[in-house]
Amino acid sequence: MTEETVELKLPSRIESINEAAQATADAARRLGFSEDALFGIELAVREAVTNAVVHGNRSDESKPVEIGLAGTDASLAVTVRDQGEGFDPGHVADPTAEENILKASGRGILFMRTFMDEVSWERPAEGGTLVRMTKRK
Amino acid sequence: MTEETVELKLPSRIESINEAAQATADAARRLGFSEDALFGIELAVREAVTNAVVHGNRSDESKPVEIGLAGTDASLAVTVRDQGEGFDPGHVADPTAEENILKASGRGILFMRTFMDEVSWERPAEGGTLVRMTKRK
Amino acid sequence: MSELNIRERQAGDVTILDLEGKITIGEGSVGLRNAIRRLMQEGKKKILLNLSGVGYVDSSGIGELVSSYTTIGREGGQLKLLNLTQKIRDLLTITKLLTVFDTYDDEADALNSFN
């Protein structure tokens, strides 16, 4: 029956990334994820929140980023919601392609997909982007 | 705008007290409470969850204890809900009275009231006991 | 790793228990209770609890200290407390128990106080 949810509503600024990362690491540790898994979960959340702050809300501090963590004995589900214009995750450039390898950015989604078991993006009716990620134990 | 909520649904057993205490300490630390305040907040939550497990749900593991933490820049609000028969907090014996001083129990509510700024009990329509506690920064 | 580790030392007829960890509901409180019970059975009735390594105590732990104190007193023994942390001192003050217990910050002083 053990269930745990954490919800954060943070202003769109860089410091919020650390706050979300800390809350995620705390929750994942309480849920008993290994330190290895923890590193990946925290990284995926950092990347998703970075994208919400930078690309979604364009660092407009008046727009919140909402982070949800829902843990059970078996998994941790993460949601990150921004108020931006959205994007098409199917058309994001592959950062490991020859022509992109020396670019300074474009590796966040790769990390999210690498370290989480499931990652998906939605465009909710009320606007913005909603990222859902799951990590199983 | 920074807001954080944590919700736990835990089985009525002793181990749940540690889990709730850890989640509370983690959240209070993230919210920037002093280590001193943290000790008191964690203790108040331990006592409230102990009462929910032991007196409220009478250690029936099938009955959940629900803990809510709601933090802002200024305060942390805690709720603890059980499915027990309730009690009258106005008629609890004073553990510091001469005749009670050497009793083995009866000090939990005193600690909750000492370390939190506000403590109150409700009997919600759906049954059980709901404790609300607030600590301001 | 158990919640409360208890090491036993003997100084003359006084038994010193060095406690390390948490005295909280469940393992911690029960561990202390069992240790005291065992000492009673062994006829060791002069007991000094060294609390310097105890980082956390809840109302159950305070209750266990009180129970230990009354149990031992009933058997004609003595329980005293050594090296209270500030937090434990605060909790004993709040519960008005600080004056009930004999407390010491120096082990030699504590040992000398037993008769």
Added chain:
Amino acid sequence: MSELNIRERQAGDVTILDLEGKITIGEGSVGLRNAIRRLMQEGKKKILLNLSGVGYVDSSGIGELVSSYTTIGREGGQLKLLNLTQKIRDLLTITKLLTVFDTYDDEADALNSFN
């Protein structure tokens, strides 16, 4: 306490930066960028980054390592990496950057490799 502490050492014409902390978006990435920019201005173009004390890197940090590498290369200099932690090595592997960088686990070897 800043997120990334950078200490500078000189070994012949090679400048070693001992990094300690996190290379993540914001302070950490910017700190590294500024340090590299300053070295370029001082004409120090052989740079060895000692990453042994770097506990965390995100995609922005990886991007900053790549930018440093290309900036220095463009100026005719060389950037090499020393003492990758397992985590950083994993991230460079995932991004297929491990073969792009010259990496070393021994400082003397790394210094000898500069020409």
